Amino acid sequence: MGRIEIQALPGCDGLRLGLIAPDFPLGPLPAETMQAVIAQPAYWAFCWGSGLALACFLRAEPHWVAGKSVADLGSGSGVVAIAAAMAGAARVLAIDTDPDARLATEVNAAINGVTIDVRATTPLSTDLVLMADVLYDRSNLELLSLAQNRAHEVLLADTRIRALPDSSYREIARMDARTLPNLGEFDEFKTAHLFHWQHAAGRH
Ligand SMILES: C[S@@+](CC[C@H](N)C(=O)[O-])C[C@H]1O[C@@H](n2cnc3c(N)ncnc32)[C@H](O)[C@@H]1O
Structure with a gap:
């Protein structure tokens, strides 16, 4: 794999x-390397377009997280969890099934001088669950009901999802989304759709 270097998010x-340095190899990789990448993709080495969009959204509109306990489900590099902490969340959990992503989130939290509790499993309850670019795997759609059972609100960003199966999610924004470093994604995946769900009792 390529080198990791510290990069500022535009x-x-x-x-x-x-994140992985922008000069990472794009051409055909040796078979062994290819197999290793497929077996254990280093998602954490990129800041995915949806994560960048949601992080910028939280920095611009901190009231979504300020004073709340939040959990970033599928944290990868930790971009969304870190943005939530910077925006004034009272407590931030980052959850990822990949141990390398959990380590990356810890290191990136330290780089940004914020405190994040990093875990492998979803907490029992939290005010708000954040998710960015986790629904690329359709089997992860079941994470929506998990999040709804454990939180009062869910806020998610995704470049691949235009509508959610649960109509109680409201689309609140569309934002430009570019993965860092540039992965040369198709234009159709360069807009992040942001969706919000709130427990019926909390709606106003
Ligand atoms: C495409 S990356 C997105 C990372 C980050 N949110 C971002 O936007 O840059 C998806 C991440 O979700 C994690 N993930 C996938 N399925 C998961 C699950 N069921 N529970 C927790 N994490 C999961 C992966 O390990 C990976 O780190």
């Missing part, structure tokens, strides 16, 4: 992450 007000 439009995200001082947030910096250790």
Whole structure:
């Protein structure tokens, strides 16, 4: 794999992450390397377009997280969890099934001087669950009901999802989304759709 270097996120007000250097190899890889990448994709080495969009959204509109306990489900590099902490969340959990992503989130939290509790499993209850670019795997759609059972609110960003199966989610924004470093994604995946769900008792 390529080198990891600290990169500033455009439009995200001082947030910096250790990510793969932009000169990472794009051409055909040796078979063994290819198999290793497929077996254990290093999602954490990129800041995905949806994560960057949601992080910038939280920095611009901190009231979504300020004073709340939040959980970033599928944290990868930790971009969304870190943005939530910077925006004034009272407590931030980052959850990822990949141990390398959990380590990356811890390192990136330290780079940005914020405190994040990093875990492998979803907490029993939290005010708000955040998710960015986790629904690329359709089997992860079941995470929506898990999140709804454990939180009062869910706020998610995704470049691949235009509508959710549960109509109680409201689309609140569309934002430009570019993965860092540039992965050369198709234009159709360069808009992040942001959706919000709130427990019926909390709606106003
Ligand atoms: C495409 S990356 C997005 C990372 C980050 N949110 C971002 O936007 O840059 C998806 C992440 O979700 C994690 N993930 C996938 N399924 C998960 C699950 N069921 N529970 C927790 N994490 C999961 C992966 O390990 C990976 O780190």
